[in-house]
Structure formats: structure tokens, C-alpha cells
Amino acid sequence: MSTKITFIGGGNMATSLIAGLICNDYIASDITVAEPDQKKCDKLHQLYAVNAFTDNQQAIADAEIIVLAVKPQVMQPVCKALASTVQKTRPLVISIAAGLLSKDISRWLGDNISMVRCMPNTPSLLNAGATGLFANENVSASQKQQAEQILSTAGITVWVEQETLLDAVTAVSGSGPAYYFLFMEAMQNAAEKLGLNQQQAKQLTLQTALGAARMAIESDDDVAILRNRVTSKGGTTEQAIKTFEERQLQDIVMQAMQAANDKAIDLAAILGKDE
Ligand SMILES: NC(=O)c1ccc[n+]([C@@H]2O[C@H](COP(=O)([O-])OP(=O)(O)OC[C@H]3O[C@@H](n4cnc5c(N)ncnc54)[C@H](OP(=O)(O)O)[C@@H]3O)[C@@H](O)[C@H]2O)c1
Known part of the structure; x- marks a missing residue:
């Protein structure tokens, strides 16, 4: 070009x-x-x-x-x-x-x-x-x-x-990095409460995020299948996932992304007004 x-x-x-x-x-x-x-x-x-x-x-x-x-x-x-x-x-x-x-x-x-x-x-x-x-x-x-x-x-x-649909894009990838930062922040805080020091908590959390993202991108399988594969019956991951589900994680994510989508619409109306 x-x-x-x-x-x-x-x-x-x-x-x-x-x-x-x-x-x-x-x-x-x-x-x-x-x-x-x-x-x-x-x-x-x-x-x-x-x-x-x-x-x-x-x-x-x-x-x-x-x-x-x-x-x-x-x-x-x-x-x-x-x-x-x-x-x-x-x-x-x-x-x-x-x-x-x-x-x-x-x-x-x-x-x-x-x-x-x-x-x-x-x-x-x-x-x-x-x-x-x-x-x-x-x-x-x-x-x-x-x-x-x-x-x-x-x-x-x-x-x-x-x-x-760019409002939906805004809610997914535009604002998305902050959702993952928030989740990493929560994991780091929890890791420290479970006894790891700050550096250990940070290293393990960030590398896990990177590893999981790479696996999801490089695999032909959907993320739901990848999740099931690492969730053994009666194991530790199953207990954590059960807790997320009891607290309606899917609903929380839907509500948060709907709020981002709606805010994008409001902001466009304000930014587009003639001066
Ligand atoms: N950064 C991101 O991650 C990101 C993500 C998505 C979308 N965007 C969009 O990308 C656009 C740029 O963002 P950015 O992060 O690159 O912002 P930025 O670093 O502030 O760059 C904007 C540049 O425009 C210059 N500028 C100001 N008035 C100008 C004028 N009248 N004529 C020509 N240039 C002028 C600014 O110069 P001075 O600093 O000297 O004023 C500055 O260097 C924004 O519209 C933002 O919404 C950014």
C-alpha cells in the first residue's frame, strides 16, 4: 500500500x-x-x-x-x-x-x-x-x-x-481491559489474604491471566470447554466456580456491560452536539 x-x-x-x-x-x-x-x-x-x-x-x-x-x-x-x-x-x-x-x-x-x-x-x-x-x-x-x-x-x-454495534464493541473491548484489571486486582487482594506476599500474589495472578488468555486464543475449543477441562469433579476449581455461580457472576457481567453500552449512547449524544 x-x-x-x-x-x-x-x-x-x-x-x-x-x-x-x-x-x-x-x-x-x-x-x-x-x-x-x-x-x-x-x-x-x-x-x-x-x-x-x-x-x-x-x-x-x-x-x-x-x-x-x-x-x-x-x-x-x-x-x-x-x-x-x-x-x-x-x-x-x-x-x-x-x-x-x-x-x-x-x-x-x-x-x-x-x-x-x-x-x-x-x-x-x-x-x-x-x-x-x-x-x-x-x-x-x-x-x-x-x-x-x-x-x-x-x-x-x-x-x-x-x-x-460500536456501543457494544465499546462495552466489550473498549472498556474490557479495565474489567480484567479489576478481576486481577481482586485476585491479588485475595491471594494476599490467603497468605502470599504482594510480589508472589502479583506474579502468580498476572501470569495466570496471560496463560489463560493465550490458551483461549490458541485453542480451537470454546472457553466454556477449556473451563470444564480444568474443573475436576469434587476439586478446588469446582468449589470456586460454584461460589461465582451462586453469586450470579454472569448476571453481574451482563449488567455491567449493559451499563457501559448505555453510557456510550449517552456520551455520543453529548459529544455530537453542535457548539
Ligand atoms: N489511548 C487509548 O488507549 C485510546 C483508546 C481508544 C480510543 N482512543 C482515541 O484516540 C484518540 C487519541 O487518543 P490519545 O490517547 O492518542 O490522545 P493524546 O495522546 O492526547 O493525543 C491527542 C493529540 O492531539 C493533539 N492535538 C490537540 N489539539 C489538536 C489540534 N487542534 N490539532 C491537531 N492535534 C491536536 C494533542 O496535542 P497536545 O497534547 O499538545 O494538546 C495530542 O498530541 C482519542 O480520540 C481517543 O478517544 C484512544
Whole structure:
């Protein structure tokens, strides 16, 4: 792929995606980043040999793909300022901003644009991310492929057919890392109460999380089968699982994820209001 890409915002996510593209042999001179902080511009140029500007307009002049990588709160003024150029050059626009609907970004950019909205998660910063993607009706098959190539440098990608399903993606993979952190935190605390020291509790908990995730990913079997396989009748694991079930773990998870899904809908309505 050799298409001119401009990142608007040169922060954590943009840097991670740029690093991923360069690792995948993307031509550095085809990548441009716009970032108000001159020091960050210099650093990105030094690290990856990409073009870096403090001026957004200059950065998008010949862009075929624009990746919007600024915080959701500044997206509206950023897009409105880019609108006249975007209406002339008609690039593919990819937004990685959490919670902002494609129709709102599209309206700020002047409508009828080809737009892919993505919901990446924090492990994307380690190339271990999970990203949900939605393409609006103006996006061509080859543009979908281009968007997927860019986001797949940060981890796995999953397309959804309706944008509303990105709220579910938010509830699963967007917020999901925090659920696992919470569970690990609870396990570490319990391990210490059972007599292990802090370091032992941490090492055993984290390695168990990593090992279980690797087994689940590398196995052809469903996680329910893997769980049954390590739950011997009358054994220790069975006792623990029984306790989780008595306390309705499945219901707790459903309620928590429904709450995340509903909050995503509320936030999108607030973030998408015209200033
Ligand atoms: N980090 C994650 O794990 C994660 C996960 C999912 C989605 N996202 C989404 O990814 C987007 C970027 O997040 P991030 O974590 O990379 O944030 P970040 O590190 O704060 O990056 C945003 C960058 O945009 C720059 N910026 C601010 N105003 C700008 C403007 N007018 N024009 C151009 N650049 C401007 C900021 O510069 P200054 O710092 O100098 O203001 C900063 O370098 C957000 O929309 C977020 O919702 C992030």
C-alpha cells in the first residue's frame, strides 16, 4: 500500500499506529502528522522519518487518507477547520475518537464524505489491541481494506455492519481491559489474604491471566470447554466456580456491560452536539 496518510494529532494512539505502519514497511515519506506541539513534531520526525507539521491545513494538503486522532472534546473545531479542504480533496476519513458518531463528524466536515469510524482499545498501544470498525455508505471496498490495514498494525480488527454495534464493541473491548484489571486486582487482594506476599500474589495472578488468555486464543475449543477441562469433579476449581455461580457472576457481567453500552449512547449524544 502506498497512499498518502495524514494523522491529525500526534499523541499516543497516532504514534502507536505510525510505529506499526513503519514496522510493516509503509513508506515514511507517505505519512504526515499534524501536531500543535513543535517538540512532539520533531520527535516523530526523528523517530520515524515522517513529515510533521504544526499546521493541520498544511498537513492535509495532499492526503488521500486522514486519520482523526485528537481527543473527542476538540474534534468539532478541528473538523470544522478542515471542512473546506476535505470537501475539495475528498479523502477517506478515519476517526479513532471514542464515542463520536460518524454522522456528527461527517456533518462537521461538510457531509457526504467517506468515513470509517473505529473503536480501538488501550492495548493497541502495545500492538495487542482489539478494534471495532464501521464504514459509512460512501466507503468503497478498497477504502475498507486500507482502513483495516492501518488499524490492524495495532492488533486485531472486527467490522460491524451497524454503527450502533460500536456501543457494544465499546462495552466489550473498549472498556474490557479495565474489567480484567479489576478481576486481577481482586485476585491479588485475595491471594494476599490467603497468605502470599504482594510480589508472589502479583506474579502468580498476572501470569495466570496471560496463560489463560493465550490458551483461549490458541485453542480451537470454546472457553466454556477449556473451563470444564480444568474443573475436576469434587476439586478446588469446582468449589470456586460454584461460589461465582451462586453469586450470579454472569448476571453481574451482563449488567455491567449493559451499563457501559448505555453510557456510550449517552456520551455520543453529548459529544455530537453542535457548539
Ligand atoms: N489511548 C487509548 O488507549 C485510546 C483508546 C481508544 C480510543 N482512543 C482515541 O484516540 C484518540 C487519541 O487518543 P490519545 O490517547 O492518542 O490522545 P493524546 O495522546 O492526547 O493525543 C491527542 C493529540 O492531539 C493533539 N492535538 C490537540 N489539539 C489538536 C489540534 N487542534 N490539532 C491537531 N492535534 C491536536 C494533542 O496535542 P497536545 O497534547 O499538545 O494538546 C495530542 O498530541 C482519542 O480520540 C481517543 O478517544 C484512544
